[in-house]
Amino acid sequence: MNALVTPNNKGEISCTQASLMAMDEAMERDPTVLVFGEDVADQEGGGIVGATSGLSTKYGSSRVRSTPIAEQAIVGAAVGAAIAGMRPVAEVMMMNFMTVAMDQIVNHAAKIRFMSGGKTGVPLTIRTMSGVGGGFGGQHSDMYEAWLAHVPGLKVVVPSNPADQKALLTSCIFDDDPCIFIESTLLMGTRGPAPEADYSAPLGKAKIVREGGDVTLIGYGRPMVDAAMAAEALSKEGVSVELIDLRSIVPFDRDTVMNSVAKTGRAVILHEAVRSFGVGAEISARINEELFGQLKAPVRRIGGLDCPVPFSAALEREYMWSVERIVDTVRTTLD
Amino acid sequence: MNEVTGISGHNQPDSETLVEIFSKAMLIKLCDDRIRAVLRSGKIVSPHYSPRGQEVVSAAMATALRQGDYLVTIYRGLHDHLAKGVPLRQLWAEYAGRVTGSCKGKGGPMHITHPEAGVVVTTGIVGSGIPIANGLALASQVRGEDRVTVTNFGDGASNIGAFHEALNMASVWKLPVIFLCHNNRYAEHTRYEDCTAVDSVATRGIAYTMPGVSVDGNDPVEMYRAATAAVDRARRGEGPTLIEARTFRFEGHNYGDPGHYIPKDVYAAALADDPLPKFRAKLVSEGHADEARVAGIEAKILADIDDAVAFALASDWPEKAELRRDVFVQELAA
Ligand SMILES: Cc1ncc(C[n+]2csc(CCOP(=O)(O)OP(=O)(O)O)c2C)c(N)n1
Ligand SMILES: [Mg+2]
Numbered sequence: 001m002n003a004l005v006t007p008n009n010k011g012e013i014s015c016t017q018a019s020l021m022a023m024d025e026a027m028e029r030d031p032t033v034l035v036f037g038e039d040v041a042d043q044e045g046g047g048i049v050g051a052t053s054g055l056s057t058k059y060g061s062s063r064v065r066s067t068p069i070a071e072q073a074i075v076g077a078a079v080g081a082a083i084a085g086m087r088p089v090a091e092v093m094m095m096n097f098m099t100v101a102m103d104q105i106v107n108h109a110a111k112i113r114f115m116s117g118g119k120t121g122v123p124l125t126i127r128t129m130s131g132v133g134g135g136f137g138g139q140h141s142d143m144y145e146a147w148l149a150h151v152p153g154l155k156v157v158v159p160s161n162p163a164d165q166k167a168l169l170t171s172c173i174f175d176d177d178p179c180i181f182i183e184s185t186l187l188m189g190t191r192g193p194a195p196e197a198d199y200s201a202p203l204g205k206a207k208i209v210r211e212g213g214d215v216t217l218i219g220y221g222r223p224m225v226d227a228a229m230a231a232e233a234l235s236k237e238g239v240s241v242e243l244i245d246l247r248s249i250v251p252f253d254r255d256t257v258m259n260s261v262a263k264t265g266r267a268v269i270l271h272e273a274v275r276s277f278g279v280g281a282e283i284s285a286r287i288n289e290e291l292f293g294q295l296k297a298p299v300r301r302i303g304g305l306d307c308p309v310p311f312s313a314a315l316e317r318e319y320m321w322s323v324e325r326i327v328d329t330v331r332t333t334l335d
Numbered sequence: 336m337n338e339v340t341g342i343s344g345h346n347q348p349d350s351e352t353l354v355e356i357f358s359k360a361m362l363i364k365l366c367d368d369r370i371r372a373v374l375r376s377g378k379i380v381s382p383h384y385s386p387r388g389q390e391v392v393s394a395a396m397a398t399a400l401r402q403g404d405y406l407v408t409i410y411r412g413l414h415d416h417l418a419k420g421v422p423l424r425q426l427w428a429e430y431a432g433r434v435t436g437s438c439k440g441k442g443g444p445m446h447i448t449h450p451e452a453g454v455v456v457t458t459g460i461v462g463s464g465i466p467i468a469n470g471l472a473l474a475s476q477v478r479g480e481d482r483v484t485v486t487n488f489g490d491g492a493s494n495i496g497a498f499h500e501a502l503n504m505a506s507v508w509k510l511p512v513i514f515l516c517h518n519n520r521y522a523e524h525t526r527y528e529d530c531t532a533v534d535s536v537a538t539r540g541i542a543y544t545m546p547g548v549s550v551d552g553n554d555p556v557e558m559y560r561a562a563t564a565a566v567d568r569a570r571r572g573e574g575p576t577l578i579e580a581r582t583f584r585f586e587g588h589n590y591g592d593p594g595h596y597i598p599k600d601v602y603a604a605a606l607a608d609d610p611l612p613k614f615r616a617k618l619v620s621e622g623h624a625d626e627a628r629v630a631g632i633e634a635k636i637l638a639d640i641d642d643a644v645a646f647a648l649a650s651d652w653p654e655k656a657e658l659r660r661d662v663f664v665q666e667l668a669a
Contacts, residue, residue: 038522038523038525039523039524039525043529043596044523044524044525044529044596045524045595045596048523048524066525066529066530067530068491068494068495068522068525068530068531069461069462069491069492069494069495069522069530070494070495070496071495072495072496073496096459096460097460097461099460100460100462100463100495100496100497135380135381135382135432135443136382137382137442137443137445137446137459138441138442138443138446139445139446139458139459139460140445140459305658306662306667307658307659307662307667308441308662310440310441310653310657310658311381311429311432311438311440311441311442311443311444311445311446312432312433312440312441312443312652312653313380313432314432314440314652314653315432315440315441315652315653315655315657315658318655318658319658
């Protein structure tokens with residue numbers, strides 16, 4: 001059957017189309033792939049941003065279902081179906097609503113393989129969406145990747161561009177462990193080159209976006225856009241930034257990060273989630289443990305401030321990262 | 336009134352009560368019209384979940400309540416906020432993200448809070464206000480107050496676990512709480528009947544041995560009678576009531592939603608049945624208020640809205656230090 005996504009005449013797709021492309025191909029290839037979540041079927045518009053548009057028409061209402069508003073039941077059903085040998089892709093519309101399903105995610109999806117001594121496993125994927133900067137306020141903007149990464153047994157993936165979004169979601173769907181796939185609300189409409197048919201992005205493999213020798217800048221997700229701009233601005237000042245897109249938080253690509261920081265001796269970690277007790281703290285600790293003697297400056301972190309995401313645009317701007325904040329922070333490592 | 340189980344409505348509203356309900360409903364409509372106009376102009380950028388079409392539900396309920404009664408509501412909460420008495424200036428300033436807003440611009444319209452009017456919780460998480468309402472009611476019960484708590488939510492919310500857990504607990508503890516479901520027939524883009532196992536949300540009361548009443552929420556008399564019956568029952572310490580107010584939302588799920596998923600004839604029929612012009616005509620034709628009085632009420636509302644918009648747009652933005660305030664009681668160090 002016809003693919004649901006065709007790149008535009010510049011060969012580009014949006015991040016929304018990237019997710020759709022991954023699910024379309026996965027459903028075509030493997031009849032155990034199921035998709036369900038609030039409003040995902042075509043009668044309900046094919047998802048709030050259209051990421052599942054066409055799937056229910058193409059694959060039928062048995063495999064693609066809109067659900068009641070019931071995150072606990074949605075994720076629980078994904079856990080059960082996964083144990084029974086399916087590959088469910090459950091959608092939790094926004095990441096803050098995942099809190100409602102935390103029991104299923106933390107106590108069940110993450111631990112069932114271990115607690116059953118490997119007798120059962122949970123090959124599910126939960127797609128969700130979040131991010132700061134849209135004026136959505138305290139209950140529609142949070143990034144909880146650090147919470148999830150703190151639970152052994154969950155894989156946590158955050159793409160930053162359409163090609164990776166497609167390839168990483170494919171990897172998640174066919175991975176035999178539970179994967180949380182976090183899409184950026186404000187990137188969903190962003191276009192970029194469509195991936196080649198054979199492009200793949202294995203989980204646990206970071207991408208060196210730009211090579212450099214002075215300082216390593218590590219990030220993931222939407223802030224990568226500004227990180228690239230900051231790296232470009234710094235290069236005009238003669239500062240050579242090595243930019244790493246982590247892509248998956250768990251598994252963590254130790255080798256790529258450590259090799260880079262061993263080379264540059266300086267590291268800055270950037271994420272949109274709250275800085276305190278976040279992913280940046282963990283990476284910083286690992287860098288210090290492995291490379292203490294070789295560091296030329298303290299490892300620095302950029303993240304959200306220690307407060308809920310504010311509604312007012314004036315406050316949200318102050319809360320979040322910016323190109324200037326990245327540039328300034330990188331400069332502080334250069335003495 | 337379609338009584339599913341239990342209580343019967345009473346308290347025929349007198350003329351002054353009807354005028355009060357109408358004034359609140361018209362305030363909601365005119366304020367919502369203006370919000371959408373200002374959003375279109377770009378002067379304010381904000382998510383907005385219009386309650387257009389649902390005004391009478393909140394107006395009648397609030398008229399049956401006292402100022403000190405608690406109200407919990409959701410992102411689609413403008414109708415509840417205004418009916419219960421959140422001042423227009425603070426409401427508008429919150430939409431505009433200004434420091435003079437009801438939450439200093441930090442919460443935004445999805446989290447409007449104004450305890451002076453009993454508006455204690457506005458949540459953006461479907462279903463989660465329902466258990467919180469139990470706690471508010473528990474506090475009143477323990478203190479021996481006759482305060483009542485009303486928690487508002489949509490039809491879609493009646494499918495989430497929190498709703499079912501909370502109704503059971505409220506029934507067991509005989510809490511002074513009213514569960515007011517605004518059944519506007521859609522949850523985002525999902526039709527009520529495609530995701531709900533019962534024909535009427537009110538029947539869910541049966542499972543929790545609680546009176547469940549289904550009323551035409553757009554009919555001020557029916558809605559008011561159901562509200563007063565539930566309020567009286569709660570005040571007397573007899574326990575909770577589930578009210579399903581049948582209504583419709585005219586402006587899609589949120590601002591910018593064209594509502595393509597709503598069948599054209601269903602949409603057109605609902606719009607033709609707009610409760611506001613009907614209510615207005617009823618007031619005048621039945622002699623509850625004459626045309627001059629109604630026009631005066633409307634003119635006053637429009638003037639108040641003009642004032643509130645001007646106030647909001649002239650107000651200051653919150654300063655950065657606000658990010659360190661209210662995280663805890665004590666301000667965080669810079
Ligand atoms: C726990 C949770 N899941 C999903 C959402 C996304 N969401 C926001 S409103 C909504 C529909 C709610 O429908 P209903 O309860 O009928 O209320 P209405 O919007 O019609 O007033 C959904 C699914 C949410 N806010 N919270
Ligand atoms: Mg609804």
